[in-house]
Amino acid sequence: MIDDAMKRIDDAYTLRKLEEMVKINSVVGKEGEFAEYIKTELESLGLKTETQMVKPGRPNVYASLKGDKPGKRLNYNGHLDTIPVVEGWETDPFKPVHRGNDLVGLGSCDMKAGFASILTMLKAVQDSGHKLKGELSFSAVIDEEAMGEGAKAMLKTDFAKVNAIVLAEPYPCDESKPMPLGITGKILYDVHVHGKAAHGFRPQHGINAVEDAAKIVANLDKLTFLDHPDFHKGNYSTLKFEGGYLIYSVVVPASARFEVNRLLVPGETPETAIADMEHLVASLNLKSSVEVKIKPPKYEAYVMAKDDPIIKAFDPVYREVVGKAPVYQYAYGITDANTFAGVGKIPCLHLGPTRGISDPKKGGGTHEKNEYVDVTWLPKVSRMYVKIADSFLNN
Ligand SMILES: [Zn+2]
Structure with a gap:
């Protein structure tokens, strides 16, 4: 029966939908028009x-196809938003332009091509009249490129009561971007250092908060990192540092503040990360008092079983359609899977049309100017989506 759905995959429809979607501005914060289109x-x-109205004018959109027999539930997901227009575009970012196999436009790769393949899969299943067991559902969420509010809101709905989610993010699952079997979490440290003001000519009467903050930053490599068997160690990066006068004055600064991004591996939590920083600060015997806080966004790390049913459905399908074995990885980064899998404990697959292995000099990657997708990926991904839905729900 699934063969009939496979025969009904309409690749011209996929491309037409992708072009229409690129023309709709859905820069993060302005997802409304694209949501309506979907x-x-x-x-x-x-x-x-x-x-589901997540923020004013910014809804998540859901849909479902219920089967005629009870069974598992599978959701195909994408994010409606794109990053803002970066500088240097050579074409109108909202006008799809074909260049050989490339389709250039903002969001073409991240991730309107993924939506085009999901719609194609749903259309093929519908046109075939084929009933899958259980439930095949769809979700389009806002705000992935910012705070991930759409995914968080979805977790509170029945559309998150599913056995697995396929994220149509640009993952070719090859060496260029392997399929994540887990992803790091992250926190943002917000460290406040409080010293004591004094005349800058008599520093011995004060406590210099900027100098103490600098000592902490200079010693961040001594933070404790858990060594995870698959991920190994997380990392950190200082993103902001501020303190001292706004207008020149010879005063020992009484306060300083800095922010550090830290990627967490499974087993590390916001609480353990705060304890790690407090431990480091205590070891430095500073005169300042130090407050270690964290501020949003924060994401949970997750790791999934190599033999999870969604991986078992995906692996042979990928081999059949792409003609080689998929590549897996424990990934450093953040996607909405940190919410779905990290918080919601729903196994997640990342698979979607992309630009594949290309010359880095070519540019046009996700979050770059001249973003493009290699359109030869779309038919392959549409077919994999149909086969994965069949394998996961019907077996
Ligand atoms: Zn994306």
Whole structure:
């Protein structure tokens, strides 16, 4: 029966949808128009939709196809937002331009091509009249490129009561961007250092908060890092440092503050990370008093079993369609899977059209000017989506 759905995959539809989507500005914060487009398209395919207003004018969109027999539930997910327009675009970022196999436009790769393949999969299943067991559902969420509010809101709905989620992010699952079997979490340290003001000519009467803050930053390599068997150690990066006068004055600064991004491996939590920083600060015997806080965004690390049912559905399908074995990795980064899998404990697959292995000099990567997707990936991904849905739900 699934063969019929496979035969009904309409690659011209995929490309048409992708072009239409690139024309809609959905820069993070302005997802409303694109959400409406997706909702209308799903309804024209005969799916029942639901919207959840996450922020004013910024809804998540959901849809589902219930099977005629009880079974598992599988959700295909994407994020509606793109990053803002960066400098240096050579074409109009909202006008899709074909250059050989490349389709250039903002969000083409991250991740409107993924949506085009999901819609194609849903259309093929609908057109075939094929009923999958359980439930095949869809979610489009806002704000992935910022604080991930859309994914967090989705966790509170029934659309997160699923056995697995396929994220249509640009992951070719090859050497260039392997399929994550887990992803690091992250926190943002917000460290406040309080000293004592004094005349700058008599520093011995004060406590210099800037100098004490600098000592902490200079010693961050002594932070404790858990050595995880798969990920090994996380990392840190100081992102901001401030203190001292706003207008020139010869005063020993009484306060300083800095922010440090830290990637967490499974087993590390915001609480253990705060304890690690406090331990480091205590070891430095500073005169200043130090407050270690964290500020948003924070994400949970996760790791999934190599034999999770969604991986077992994906692996043979990838081999069949792409013609080689997928590559797996324990990844350093953040996606909405940190919310779905890290918080919601839902196994997540990352698979979507991308630009593949290309010359780095070519540019046009995700979050770069002249973003493009290699359109030869779309038919492959649409086919994998159909086969994964069949394998996961019907077996
Ligand atoms: Zn993305």
